[in-house]
Structure formats: structure tokens, C-alpha cells
Amino acid sequence: MSNFGDLEIFARVVAAGSMSAAGRELGLSPAxxxxxxxxxxxxxxSRLLQRTTRQIALTEAGQGFYERVVAILAGVEEAEAFVSRRSAMARGTLKVxxxxxxxxxxxxxxxxxFMEANPDLAINLVLTDDFVDIVGEGYDVAIRIAELADSSLVARKIAPVRRILCAAPSYLKRHGTPQSLEALSGHNCLTHVSGEAWRLEGPNGPVSVRPNGTLMTNSSEVVREAVLAGIGIGLRSTWDIGPELASGExxxxxxEYGGxxxxxxxxIYPSRQFLPVKVRLFIDFLTDLYGPSPYWENGIDAAQDAGSRAEPLRRVASAVR
Structure with a gap:
């Protein structure tokens, strides 16, 4: 293998976070x-990498060398694509x-x-609500739902998030519908993080409400099921409850208030430089799939508008009875 091949191996090891992961991508053994x-x-x-039993880390010389190597490799990849006019294919294993x-x-x-369109690609999908170390644990890309702080990692927004206050009709029938934020203090408000305030935005700007509820859990999915069961009011994302909002459940x-x-x-991915094709294609796929108006929003507004128009009629009918 040429010296140029050694540069690619070095860059792959740094990007993948381990020699074994880089070897799998390149079809080489760790040895x-x-x-x-x-x-x-x-x-x-000069030593480029500090090696431990669990991970690798760049030395000061290695960091400067890596930045220059990835620029060279990216230029070569761009030149090859320009000459060949062919789309690069995703290969190896994508850890998400x-x-x-x-x-x-x-x-x-x-x-x-996605896998049908990229038949040479294997995917390792790890679902967890823990905050993982992307580089240290060898992930190619992480999907995160958050208001992101400054970071050395690169973030690309792939979908908006709309969070709303909601409840089951059965709960509202028993306890009434709150007409103000202040009225929430008299309701069973459910959250999976004890003591965490609901940060909302309303007509007059940001406002915080500290929910008070009778259910304690570390699971957001348990809160979702409790709201559906009519136990209380929740602050939920439409990606989580879109079908239930569209059906009226x-x-x-x-x-006027939302998250x-x-x-x-x-x-989230480690670096803009030397971005593997598999990562770029996967992020592009999700971005196109979700779009600025994600599919999980379909039917929500129409259903809620219909419910709002029906509510005065239900109140009149109840008064007549």
C-alpha cells in the first residue's frame, strides 16, 4: 500500500474513533x-496517536497533521467525482x-x-435516551432533540419540533379545560423529569411553568401513555402524538402557548472535514424525509380546529340537559 494509503487509514481511524472500526470500513484487520x-x-x-485499551486520542502533532490530511483527501475525492461524474456509494457500517x-x-x-438504496451498507442503530460520547463510543452520527449548546461537534437541523400542551378528552370532561397558564396549578400536570419547569413561548414571549403532578417516572413514554389514559395534562412533541391529535384521542x-x-x-457528527459518504447520504435522507413540515404534522391542525368548533356546541348541549 502506498504512503497515500497510509494517510487514508490514519484519517479513517481518527474519524471512526478506533482501529477496529476503521478496519471494518476499509476491509482491513486491526493488526x-x-x-x-x-x-x-x-x-x-513523530507520534500521531495516543493509544489506550478503550480509545485513541490525537497528539498535538497528530491534530495538526489530521487537519491537513483530511483536506488533502477531501480534495482528492472531489477531483475523482468531478472527473468520473459518478455518485459515490455508501459502504461499510453506519453506527447511529x-x-x-x-x-x-x-x-x-x-x-x-435507505438500505435498499444503499445495498453495500450495514447499519448499527442504538436507541438510548442517555447522552452518549459520539467520538469516544465510535458513532458516525447521533440524532438529538434539543436546544444545542456550543460544541466541537457539527450539528445539522433536520426537522422542526413543535411541543404543545395536551390532554385526553376524558380528563378534560372530568376536570374541565384550563383557560390560562395560572389555571394549570389546579390540574394534574405530568412530566418525566421531577421538578423540571416547562419552558413555553406565548403571546408575550418566553414563560416558565413548574408542573405539579401525581405521577413520578423516569420514562417519557410512560408520561405519554398516562396522558392518553386521561390521567393528566402533558407537554408533548407532535412527532410523538401526531396520530392521536389527528384522531381526536x-x-x-x-x-397560544407552546414549547x-x-x-x-x-x-450530530464529529467533523465537517472528510465526512464519510455514508454519513452524508443518511443525513440527506432524513432531511428530505422530514422536511420543514414533517409528515407527523399531517391532519393535526384540521382535527384540532374541528374540535374547537364543536366545543361550544357540546357546552350548550350539556347545559340543555
Whole structure:
């Protein structure tokens, strides 16, 4: 293998986070990858990577070398694509992590379409609500639903998130529909994080409400089921309850208030440089799939509008009886 091949191995190891992961992508054994890295370091007369039993880390020299190598490799890839006019194919294994509920509802069902279009690609999808170390645990991309803070990682927004206050009609029938934020203090408000305030945006800007409820759980999915069962009021994302809102199983309350608009679905990956084709294609696929008006919003507004028009008639009928 040429010296240029050693550069590619080095860049793959850094991007993948381990020699074994890089070897799988390149079709090489970890022993061969390690040998090529030692040869490169010997030729340069400098250590590029600090190796431990669990992960690797760039030395100061290695960091500067990596930044220059990925620029070279990206230029070569661009030049080849320009000359050949062919689309690069996704190959190897794509390691993805996503939140449990979102991954189950809006990633897993669409993997078949993506994998059919990329038959040489295998996917390792890990669903967890824990905050994982993308680089340290060797992930290619992470799906996160959050208001992102500054980070050395790269984030790309792939879908908006709309969070609304909602309840089941059975709960509202028993306890009434709150007409103001202040009225929420008299209702059973459900959240999976004890003591966490609901950060809302309304007609007069941001406002916080501290929910008080009778259910304590560490599971957002349990809260979802409790809201559906008529136990209380929840602040839920439309990606989580879209069908129930469209069917009328859940009803939006206080529609002038909603969750922070800064929260969105993001794809997170380690670096803009030397972005693997498999990562780029996967992120593009999800971005096109969801779009600025995601499919989970379909039918929600029409159903809620119909419910709003019917509510005065129900009150009149109840008064007559």
C-alpha cells in the first residue's frame, strides 16, 4: 500500500474513533491498521496517536497533521467525482444513535428504504435516551432533540419540533379545560423529569411553568401513555402524538402557548472535514424525509380546529340537559 494509503487509514481511524472500526470500513484487520499507523509515525518521526485499551486520542502533532490530511483527501475525492461524474456509494457500517421513542417511531420504519438504496451498507442503530460520547463510543452520527449548546461537534437541523400542551378528552370532561397558564396549578400536570419547569413561548414571549403532578417516572413514554389514559395534562412533541391529535384521542389546550422554538431534531457528527459518504447520504435522507413540515404534522391542525368548533356546541348541549 502506498504512503497515500497510509494517510487514508490514519484519517479513517481518527474519524471512526478506533482501529477496529476503521478496519471494518476499509476491509482491513486491526493488526494491519496498527502496522500501517506505526509505519506512518516512523516515517514522520513523530507520534500521531495516543493509544489506550478503550480509545485513541490525537497528539498535538497528530491534530495538526489530521487537519491537513483530511483536506488533502477531501480534495482528492472531489477531483475523482468531478472527473468520473459518478455518485459515490455508501459502504461499510453506519453506527447511529437516536432517542428511544423518536428512533422507534421515525428512524427505524424508514431504514428499509435507505438500505435498499444503499445495498453495500450495514447499519448499527442504538436507541438510548442517555447522552452518549459520539467520538469516544465510535458513532458516525447521533440524532438529538434539543436546544444545542456550543460544541466541537457539527450539528445539522433536520426537522422542526413543535411541543404543545395536551390532554385526553376524558380528563378534560372530568376536570374541565384550563383557560390560562395560572389555571394549570389546579390540574394534574405530568412530566418525566421531577421538578423540571416547562419552558413555553406565548403571546408575550418566553414563560416558565413548574408542573405539579401525581405521577413520578423516569420514562417519557410512560408520561405519554398516562396522558392518553386521561390521567393528566402533558407537554408533548407532535412527532410523538401526531396520530392521536389527528384522531381526536388527544386535544390541544392553551394553543397560544407552546414549547421553545429553539428545540429541533438535529443530526450530530464529529467533523465537517472528510465526512464519510455514508454519513452524508443518511443525513440527506432524513432531511428530505422530514422536511420543514414533517409528515407527523399531517391532519393535526384540521382535527384540532374541528374540535374547537364543536366545543361550544357540546357546552350548550350539556347545559340543555
Amino acid at each position: 494491519v491498521v496498527s502496522k500501517r499507523l506505526r509505519r506512518l509515525e516512523d516515517r514522520l518521526g 444513535t437516536a432517542p428511544t421513542s423518536f428512533g422507534r417511531l421515525h428512524v427505524a420504519p424508514h431504514l428499509g428504504t 388527544l386535544v390541544q389546550i392553551l394553543p 421553545s422554538r429553539n428545540i429541533a431534531v438535529h443530526a
